[in-house]
Amino acid sequence: MGCGLIRADRTPLPQKVEECGTMRNHRIWIIGIALLFVFACGGGDQEPGGAPTQPAETQQAEVQEPIKIGAIFAITGPASFLGEPERNTAMMLAEEINAAGGINGRPIEMLIEDTEGVEDNAVKAVRKLINQEGVCAIIGPSRSGVTMAVVPIMEESEIPLISCAAAEVIVKPVKKWVFKTPQTDSDCVIKIYEHMKTANIEKIAIITGTTGFGDAGRQQLKSIAPTMGITIVADETYGPADTDMTAQLTRIKGTDAQAVVNWSIVAAQSIVPKNMKQLEMDIPLYQSHGFGNIKFVELAGEAAEGILFPAGVLLAVESLPDDHPRKAMLLKYKQDYESKFNANASTFGGHAYDALMLVVDALKAVGDDPAKIRDHIETIKGFHGTAGIFNFSPEDHNGLTKDAFSMITVKNGKFVLFQL
Amino acid sequence: MIVFILLFCAFPFLVGVKSYWITVFIFAGIYSLITIGLSLLMGYAGQISLGHAAFFGMGAYTSGLLTTLLNWNPWLALLAALLLTSSAALLIGIPTLRLSGHYLAMATLALGEILVIFFKAEVELTGGPSGFGLIPRLSIFGFVLKRDIEFYFFVWSIVALALVMAMNVIHSRVGRALRSIHGGELAANAMGINTSSYKVQVFVLSAALASLSGSLYAHYVTFVSPTACELKLSVFLVVMVAIGGMHHLWGAIVGTILLTVLPEFLHVFQDFDILAYGLILMIIMIFAPNGLVGALAALIQRLRRRFLAVDSQRRGVI
Numbered sequence: 001m002g003c004g005l006i007r008a009d010r011t012p013l014p015q016k017v018e019e020c021g022t023m024r025n026h027r028i029w030i031i032g033i034a035l036l037f038v039f040a041c042g043g044g045d046q047e048p049g050g051a052p053t054q055p056a057e058t059q060q061a062e063v064q065e066p067i068k069i070g071a072i073f074a075i076t077g078p079a080s081f082l083g084e085p086e087r088n089t090a091m092m093l094a095e096e097i098n099a100a101g102g103i104n105g106r107p108i109e110m111l112i113e114d115t116e117g118v119e120d121n122a123v124k125a126v127r128k129l130i131n132q133e134g135v136c137a138i139i140g141p142s143r144s145g146v147t148m149a150v151v152p153i154m155e156e157s158e159i160p161l162i163s164c165a166a167a168e169v170i171v172k173p174v175k176k177w178v179f180k181t182p183q184t185d186s187d188c189v190i191k192i193y194e195h196m197k198t199a200n201i202e203k204i205a206i207i208t209g210t211t212g213f214g215d216a217g218r219q220q221l222k223s224i225a226p227t228m229g230i231t232i233v234a235d236e237t238y239g240p241a242d243t244d245m246t247a248q249l250t251r252i253k254g255t256d257a258q259a260v261v262n263w264s265i266v267a268a269q270s271i272v273p274k275n276m277k278q279l280e281m282d283i284p285l286y287q288s289h290g291f292g293n294i295k296f297v298e299l300a301g302e303a304a305e306g307i308l309f310p311a312g313v314l315l316a317v318e319s320l321p322d323d324h325p326r327k328a329m330l331l332k333y334k335q336d337y338e339s340k341f342n343a344n345a346s347t348f349g350g351h352a353y354d355a356l357m358l359v360v361d362a363l364k365a366v367g368d369d370p371a372k373i374r375d376h377i378e379t380i381k382g383f384h385g386t387a388g389i390f391n392f393s394p395e396d397h398n399g400l401t402k403d404a405f406s407m408i409t410v411k412n413g414k415f416v417l418f419q420l
Numbered sequence: 421m422i423v424f425i426l427l428f429c430a431f432p433f434l435v436g437v438k439s440y441w442i443t444v445f446i447f448a449g450i451y452s453l454i455t456i457g458l459s460l461l462m463g464y465a466g467q468i469s470l471g472h473a474a475f476f477g478m479g480a481y482t483s484g485l486l487t488t489l490l491n492w493n494p495w496l497a498l499l500a501a502l503l504l505t506s507s508a509a510l511l512i513g514i515p516t517l518r519l520s521g522h523y524l525a526m527a528t529l530a531l532g533e534i535l536v537i538f539f540k541a542e543v544e545l546t547g548g549p550s551g552f553g554l555i556p557r558l559s560i561f562g563f564v565l566k567r568d569i570e571f572y573f574f575v576w577s578i579v580a581l582a583l584v585m586a587m588n589v590i591h592s593r594v595g596r597a598l599r600s601i602h603g604g605e606l607a608a609n610a611m612g613i614n615t616s617s618y619k620v621q622v623f624v625l626s627a628a629l630a631s632l633s634g635s636l637y638a639h640y641v642t643f644v645s646p647t648a649c650e651l652k653l654s655v656f657l658v659v660m661v662a663i664g665g666m667h668h669l670w671g672a673i674v675g676t677i678l679l680t681v682l683p684e685f686l687h688v689f690q691d692f693d694i695l696a697y698g699l700i701l702m703i704i705m706i707f708a709p710n711g712l713v714g715a716l717a718a719l720i721q722r723l724r725r726r727f728l729a730v731d732s733q734r735r736g737v738i
Contacts, residue, residue: 076694113687119551119648120447123641124684127568128440145551149643152553156566167550210540212550212645219543 064102066109067368069094069359070129070138073164073352074117074146078240078266081293082142085349086164087112088341090139093356096336103363115141119149126150130157136368139355140164142348145212151178160374162355164348166289167216171397179377179397181354182347183289183312183387187402189220191310192286193228195407196259199284205234205257207248207272209264217263217288233257240266245275252281259283265290270299277303284308289405292347297410308418310405312387314350315415326384333386350386357385421584428576432569442568446640448680449575453633455660455672456582457626460589462658463666465622466602467517470654471528474535475627477649478505479634481539481546484555484644494558498635502628509627513620520605524623532651539646551645558639571640578636579673582629586669589625598622663704665711674713 071090073083094110102108111133113125122141129135130153137160141147144167151170154161154177163170166182196204204225208218218237225232233255236248249272252260262272262285273285287309291297294315297304313320317330333353337345358377366372380399383390388404407418435441454472461467482501486492492500508531516527539546546552558565558574565571589595597618600608608615638644656679664675682700686693708715 114693117647119641119643119645120637124440124443124447127443130440131438132440145549145643145645145647148551148553149641149645152642169550210549212548215540215543215548215550 064106066107067103067363068109068111068133068135069356070126070133070135071110071112071352071356072115072122072125072129072138072140072146072150073112074142075112075114077116077118079117079143081267081295081346082164082265082348083114083117085293085337085343085346086140086142086352088343089337089349089352090356092336092340093353093360097360103360104367108360108363111135115143115146117143117146119146122146122150123153126153130159135159136363136370137162137359137373139352139359143212144170144216147178147180151175154178159370160359160377162358162377164351164355166213168220169216174395174397177374179355179358179392179399181351181358181385181387181390181398183400183402183404184398185216185220185288186224187400188289188310188405189217189224190228190402191405191407192261192288192308193224193230195286195308195310196230197228199259201258201284202229203231203233203255203257204259204261205236205252205255206232206261206263207234207236207238207245207252208262209240209266209268210237211240211264211266213265213288213290214263217290221261221263238264238268238272240264240268242268243271245272246279249275249279249281253279257283259286261286261288263288263290267296267299270296270304273300273303273307289347294344294346294415297413297415304410304413307410309408311408311415312347312350312404313406313408313417314345314347314386316406316408316417319417326389329384330386347387354385354387354390358383358390425580428580429573432572437569442572444680444684445677446568446572446575448677449572449579450633450637450640451657451660451680452579452673452676453582453636454626454630454657455664455676456579456586456669457629458657458661459664459666459669459672460586460598460622461626462661463668463671464590464595464598464602465619466605467619467623468522468525468658469528469623469626470525470651470658471512471530471532472626472630472657473649473651473653474528474532475505475509475630476634476637476653477535477539477644477646478508479631480638480644480648481634482631483635484552484638485545487556487639488552488554494556494635494639498632501631501635505631505634506624506628509624510620513623517619517623518616529651529654532649532654536646536650539649547645549646551643551647553643555638555642555644557642558636565639575636575640578632582632583669583673589622590669594618594621659701661711663701663711665708665714665717667710668713668717671711671713675711678712 073086074080075083075087090110090112094108098107111129115122115125126138129138139162142164144165147163147165147170155175158177161178163178163180164182165180166185168184168186170178170180206218206221208214222232234252234257236252238245238248260283262269269291276285285307287307289309289311291309292311292315314330317327317334320327334345337349358380361380362373362376366376378392378394380390380392388400390399392399408415409418432442454476458472461469479501482504483497486497486500487494512527512531516523540549565574597613600613601615601618605615660675660679661672663678665671682697686696689696704712
């Protein structure tokens with residue numbers, strides 16, 4: 001602007017013009033340097049062996065070529081409460097394995113990418129991991145929709161994917177290269193309905209979140225209800241960013257529902273118990289396995305007391321009997337995680353644990369050939385994971401049954417195993 | 421323009437045909453189609469739209485649904501999506517563009533929200549929040565665009581065509597009329613220009629480009645869900661145009677490429693990448709308020725002017 005003014009005066013002051021020009025140039029230089037800095041840092045990322053996601057590189061790294069395993073999680077964005085424990089778990093395990101000498105003498109290199117829970121980022125990340133890094137398997141993504149978006153790439157590139165997302169469509173119908181570790185929605189629904197039967201509940205209201213997880217649950221709740229003699233008298237939904245569900249719950253209160261099922265995976269689900277308390281609704285509240293993070297209990301506060309939901313026993317590991325076959329392993333994971341990250345272990349991190357350990361199991365047995373890893377995972381039987389005991393087969397790429405779920409309840413702000 | 425074409429032809433061979441940078445640039449190309457249209461709307465007609473993600477979504481869903489549910493030919497579905505989106509834009513544009521101020525931004529913002537809710541609620545039709553997949557890939561004369569490198573060339577040739585078309589628009593009577601609207605709507609009206617008609621035309625054109633982009637996205641990713649067309653994308657697209665420079669069509673391309681590529685470099689900052697990202701955008705907006713291409717153009721002009729001044733002084737003209 002200043003330069004323009006000077007010209008308009010038609011009084012040539014070359015010195016001033018010069019000054020104005022250098023000021024401009026200064027600014028351009030600053031931008032240039034800032035960009036250069038960023039690009040230089042970015043360039044550093046590409047250097048072989050300089051993987052930023054794996055700080056603890058062992059001595060063997062120089063001797064033996066590391067085995068590259070990819071991971072894509074929603075570390076930031078609305079699904080970060082899934083992605084963060086998954087990322088932490090994968091990093092922790094990789095460090096542990098490498099500290100113990102790696103796999104058959106070879107260290108593993110975890111290459112972790114953030115999808116932000118968005119499809120196109122996942123597509124880019126998967127292409128990067130496969131084409132650029134040459135990984136032998138990928139664990140993740142965290143979300144079901146994102147998993148479905150990368151399935152075609154996995155099938156085409158013939159690299160195994162072990163998803164940490166729950167939706168049934170991921171493995172039904174079976175896709176050759178795709179597995180998943182979380183328990184299945186329909187098993188969760190059956191577990192809830194079975195529990196209702198024991199409590200003589202027949203008429204229920206459902207309230208579900210409008211996310212991929214919530215929607216999949218809603219469909220399963222509706223389709224399984226008639227086969228188990230349950231009638232759904234109210235069917236309400238809420239958005240992931242909603243802050244008040246009083247309207248939906250008032251409608252439910254007006255029906256003769258004997259229990260409410262609240263099915264969601266985002267933080268908004270904690271508002272339902274709060275609102276129910278405000279509305280003085282004292283019918284039982286069931287939640288889905290998406291409630292498996294103690295943070296949701298903290299958010300709901302006192303209102304969370306007595307909530308019932310099916311989940312892996314990892315959450316209530318302390319209340320397991322000592323002779324439980326998986327107690328030691330679950331306890332170790334939980335304690336390791338909690339001491340390392342100063343945060344509560346959740347079932348979501350557990351899904352990443354299972355996914356990575358399945359890959360590690362295959363690596364130990366058959367080496368790092370993607371096709372052999374896939375074939376091996378398909379034959380794994382009796383594998384003790386955090387979500388349950390996995391029995392894979394060519395027809396079943398999830399490997400879990402409804403027995404992987406236990407009913408868990410909230411008592412004094414903690415998860416405990418539900419006992420009649 | 422020629423430099424641009426050569427650069428884009430050479431790019432895959434510089435980074436390797438199978439590199440994931442090809443994938444990144446495919447997305448940059450897909451989004452460039454929208455930002456070219458948006459640049460016409462923002463930079464030339466002076467209107468802001470916060471609903472281009474909705475038009476993108478309309479294109480993606482229409483293409484995806486027609487090809488998967490009704491087994492339509494992808495190209496036919498693409499045309500149907502174009503028609504549907506253009507008519508939707510026309511319906512919204514006619515009433516809102518008669519008003520002055522930011523009514524278009526508000527109306528398009530609402531459209532985007534409504535559409536996302538529709539996609540999430542119509543579970544039977546759209547697959548709800550989980551989205552739907554198995555969308556067939558595009559084929560040209562029986563040749564299926566299966567590999568990334570093929571789609572790369574396909575997308576960027578369409579971007580080049582769109583760019584040529586947009587440039588023709590700018591240099592035509594319509595373009596001059598548009599710039600007069602941006603300069604001063606009242607004056608333009610007084611000169612006998614039917615401003616609202618021109619604004620509607622350019623709005624519909626930009627929506628059509630967004631729809632085309634959505635169709636390409638659907639056939640490339642072969643999966644669509646509501647997260648692909650949420651408000652975040654609309655805002656992102658406006659930022660792309662602003663960063664690149666909204667008064668220059670090239671700005672749209674530069675902005676789009678920069679904002680698509682930048683996050684890939686920022687991974688090194690790990691948890692702080694969003695901070696670094698914001699910082700870079702802030703620096704650009706502070707030092708180059710007219711966008712990167714705008715700043716570059718100003719710099720070139722200034723240098724030329726200074727050169728001329730020195731030149732004329734030497735001759736003793738002034």
